[in-house]
Amino acid sequence: MAVTLVIASAVGAARAAAPADLVALRTGAHNVLLGRCVPCHRGSADGAKNKALAVFDLDRAEWSQTVSDERLPILMDRLQSTGTPAERAQVQQFIDAELAYRVIARGQSR
Ligand code: HEC
Numbered sequence: 001m002a003v004t005l006v007i008a009s010a011v012g013a014a015r016a017a018a019p020a021d022l023v024a025l026r027t028g029a030h031n032v033l034l035g036r037c038v039p040c041h042r043g044s045a046d047g048a049k050n051k052a053l054a055v056f057d058l059d060r061a062e063w064s065q066t067v068s069d070e071r072l073p074i075l076m077d078r079l080q081s082t083g084t085p086a087e088r089a090q091v092q093q094f095i096d097a098e099l100a101y102r103v104i105a106r107g108q109s110r
Pocket residue numbers: 033036037038039040041049051052055071072074075076078079082
């Protein structure tokens with residue numbers, strides 16, 4: 001359902017701007033990861049790790065843009081041992097919507 005809405009709104013959206021539904025899902029995932037993936041993935045944190053920041057840095061507004069399509073599903077692997085079922089569902093929704101949006105955004109840029 002959420003994915004359908006994202007696709008529908010993405011078609012009409014300017015190429016550079018992510019649709020509002022996706023922005024909300026991205027923010028939700030960001031909040032989950034801030035609770036679970038620091039200090040390593042947060043540039044300003046003591047104990048941040050350069051290799052982890054290269055994958056994503058939660059201090060960046062566009063934190064998810066450095067995560068490749070192939071790596072997005074790995075977020076779920078890393079959440080298996082630490083997240084709650086609700087947190088995992090939230091991040092999975094974001095991943096599905098983000099991947100769907102990227103396909104559309106690429107189509108528009110051709
Ligand atoms: C203790 C430090 C630490 C924590 C906590 C941590 N990571 Fe990482 N993460 C790393 C490091 C270092 C790398 C780069 C090296 C590697 O791939 O293991 C990495 C890499 C990754 C990658 C890319 C893996 C690949 O195979 O390409 C993903 C995705 C990722 N982390 C997600 C997460 C998520 C999601 C969380 C929180 C649930 C998390 N990490 C928590 C240190 C951490």
